[in-house]
Amino acid sequence: MxxxxxxxxxxxxxxxxxxxxxxxxxxxxxxxxxxxxxxxxxxxxxxxxxxxxxxxxxxxxxxxxxxxxxxxxxxxxxxxxxxxxxxxxxxxxxxxxxxxxxxxxxxxxxxxxxxxxxxxxxxxxxxxxxxxxxxxxxxxxxxxxxxxxxxxxxxxxxxxxxxxxxxxxxxxxxxxxxxxxxxxxxxxxxxxxxxxxxxxxxxxxxxxxxxxxxxxxxxxxxxxxxxxxxxxxxxxxxxxxxxxxxxxxxxxxxxxxTDPKTGLLNMRGWTESAQRTFRRAVRSEAGLAVLMIDFDHFKEINDTYGHPAGDDVLRRVAELLTEVTRPGDVVGRFGGEEFLVLVSDVDALQAYHTAERIRHRVSTAAISTRGKRGEPVTITDRTTSIGVAVYPQHGRSIDELLHAADAAVYLAKEQGRDQVRLAGETPFRARH
Structure with a gap:
């Protein structure tokens, strides 16, 4: 070692x-x-x-x-x-x-x-x-x-x-x-x-x-x-x-x-694991939800502090997702500043509460990194927009759930960001 x-x-x-x-x-x-x-x-x-x-x-x-x-x-x-x-x-x-x-x-x-x-x-x-x-x-x-x-x-x-x-x-x-x-x-x-x-x-x-x-x-x-x-x-x-x-x-x-930058599953790894979890959920008639997490205004971090700082933020968000979710949940990086979480054995309300915990943890996180000139900086008060799609209400396959969660993310961004949206439903607004 x-x-x-x-x-x-x-x-x-x-x-x-x-x-x-x-x-x-x-x-x-x-x-x-x-x-x-x-x-x-x-x-x-x-x-x-x-x-x-x-x-x-x-x-x-x-x-x-x-x-x-x-x-x-x-x-x-x-x-x-x-x-x-x-x-x-x-x-x-x-x-x-x-x-x-x-x-x-x-x-x-x-x-x-x-x-x-x-x-x-x-x-x-x-x-x-x-x-x-x-x-x-x-x-x-x-x-x-x-x-x-x-x-x-x-x-x-x-x-x-x-x-x-x-x-x-x-x-x-x-x-x-x-x-x-x-x-x-x-x-x-x-x-x-x-x-x-x-x-x-x-x-x-x-x-x-x-x-x-x-x-x-x-x-x-x-x-x-x-x-x-x-x-x-x-x-x-x-x-x-x-x-x-x-x-x-x-x-x-x-x-x-595996995504080399964050250590989470990449899209291929996440899809393979999610498909296995999905098949088990279907057989046992258990609830299941897909959460898509999009980091708001991520480009500002790269422009202000540099890309290495942006990488540190992505790694910290990945750690937070791992801490907030359960060992059986499937956590991955969708690409760019977007992440995916498949949560099993939940209904719509439980899935929302999980997404809200993620939103809160990211918004209250203090991420230590370095600026463009190597000076130490702490990045705080960052927000996320999260879309939630629940099986079987919003889709009967992983692909359908992904599309539904993605649409919910876009709606969350249009409504002002920093909130959780459930696919096809009236928005749950984040409390500030």
């Missing part, structure tokens, strides 16, 4: 992107790294010296990691370039986590350094990002190692009966420690770099965390193979190359359905 990285670094320290980040970000980064380095130095000083077996295992893991990294350089570059915001799962945990289980701390740190150095030469991202990510990997692996050894693990070649279950439990504990350290350390730095952090942006999506769990699981398998039958680790080198490709394909599939 690492923070997604941005390009645009300079060789001149004063021009580093780091100094453009929020002060709280810089303070946490520097203090956190100082503490982490102190912990690593102390743990190394008290760690037993590596023996020949440790060195051989280190070389095997280093060779496997190198094969993995070099054979997936282009795939990984594409995957990282698509994940420029939020959390990015680093698949090299397949090699780093087994080191946490079977190697002493000096060799754990050496393996992390080797892996991260290769990532640096292939990605060429800002140095402070790579330093932070490298320290986070080393800290997580070393902490997991200390937790695992403190529990008194046994020689895997001598296990019998219930001992297998107990040892498996110890590996699970080490995996949880490994993940917990990264969640706290990396999640905190991501949250501090965001004006309005969310659980998803800081800790990753459900798919991100499943990918991380699978990666750590493969790492545990690698450790077992390394101890029981070292030559078979070559199989894991092949597996990780295929796994990297599958991760890229999964991301590509997600990208096809």
């Amino acid at each position: 690492v923070p997604a990285q941005r390009s645009g670094h300079s060789r001149r320290p004063r021009e580093w992107l780091l100094w453009q980040r929020p002060k709280r970000f810089i303070a946490f980064l520097l203090v956190g790294e100082a503490i982490a380095i102190t912990v690593l130095i102390t743990a190394t000083a008290y760690s037993p010296r590596p023996d020949l077996t440790d060195v051989v295992r280190f070389l095997i893991l280093a060779a496997g990691a190198t094969i993995h990294i070099q054979l997936t350089r282009r795939q990984e570059a594409r995957r990282r370039n698509r994940g420029l915001r939020g959390v990015l799962i680093d698949l090299t945990a397949v090699w780093i986590f087994p080191a946490a289980l079977v190697l002493p701390i000096p060799l754990i740190i050496a393996l992390v350094a080797l892996v991260r150095a290769q990532r640096w030469f292939s990605a060429r991202r800002p140095a402070h990002n790579f330093l932070f990510s490298s320290i986070s990997h080393a800290l997580a692996a070393s902490t997991a190692h200390l937790a695992y050894t403190a529990l008194g693990p046994r020689d895997w070649g001598l296990l019998d009966g219930w001992q297998f279950v107990v040892e498996f439990g110890l590996i699970v504990v080490a995996a949880l420690v490994y993940e917990a350290v990264q969640i706290v350390y990396v999640g905190s730095i991501i949250a501090l770099n965001s004006a309005r952090p969310t659980m998803q942006s800081s800790l990753g999506t459900k798919a991100d965390n499943v990918l991380e769990a699978v990666t750590i699981g493969l790492g545990a398998v690698t450790a077992i193979l390394l101890v029981i039958m070292p030559p078979t680790v070559a199989i894991m080198a092949v597996v990780t190359v295929v796994f990297n490709r599958l991760a890229e394909l999964d991301q590509l599939q997600s990208d096809v359905r």
Whole structure:
């Protein structure tokens, strides 16, 4: 788990992107790294010296990691370039986590350094990002190692009966420690770099965390193979190359359905999800409504503050929609400054109240961004016009509901904006 990285670094320290980040970000980064380095130095000083077996295992893991990294350089570059915001799962945990289980701390740190150095030469991202990510990997692996050894693990070649279950439990504990350290350390730095952090942006999506769990699981398998039958680790080198490709394909599939600017479903993704929800509603004879949200006078924001500020506003509106709606509702970006929400199990009045909550939350939001000259600004008192179409009164298909909601939006704008209109009905006027 690492923070997604941005390009645009300079060789001149004063021009580093780091100094453009929020002060709280810089303070946490520097203090956190100082503490982490102190912990690593102390743990190394008290760690037993590596023996020949440790060195051989280190070389095997280093060779496997190198094969993995070099054979997936282009795939990984594409995957990282698509994940420029939020959390990015680093698949090299397949090699780093087994080191946490079977190697002493000096060799754990050496393996992390080797892996991260290769990532640096292939990605060429800002140095402070790579330093932070490298320290986070080393800290997580070393902490997991200390937790695992403190529990008194046994020689895997001598296990019998219930001992297998107990040892498996110890590996699970080490995996949880490994993940917990990264969640706290990396999640905190991501949250501090965001004006309005969310659980998803800081800790990753459900798919991100499943990918991380699978990666750590493969790492545990690698450790077992390394101890029981070292030559078979070559199989894991092949597996990780295929796994990297599958991760890229999964991301590509997600990208096809996701709006890159807001992280919401795009029109294709929204339509697919909405159709499935619609079919379930028809079968169960449940109510359903489509809300079309149009941000009023959005062009003024771009003209006044610049397009990056407009993008920040769109992202914040997307976050608000996610916060106001339920997990089962389908939220997407229709295009431009328009959004769509499919709300299930509601009647016309309930759908209106949902739309009104959205209108109110947007109108009271204070959105922090930067102006055309980079100065901090806060955008407030923005409004939306919302059209609501309910099944089956206003349409018996998603397309019919979309047309009805769109017509209601236009009517809301003609009536003065900042209001919710129900398709084909007398307007519900917003209270000011």
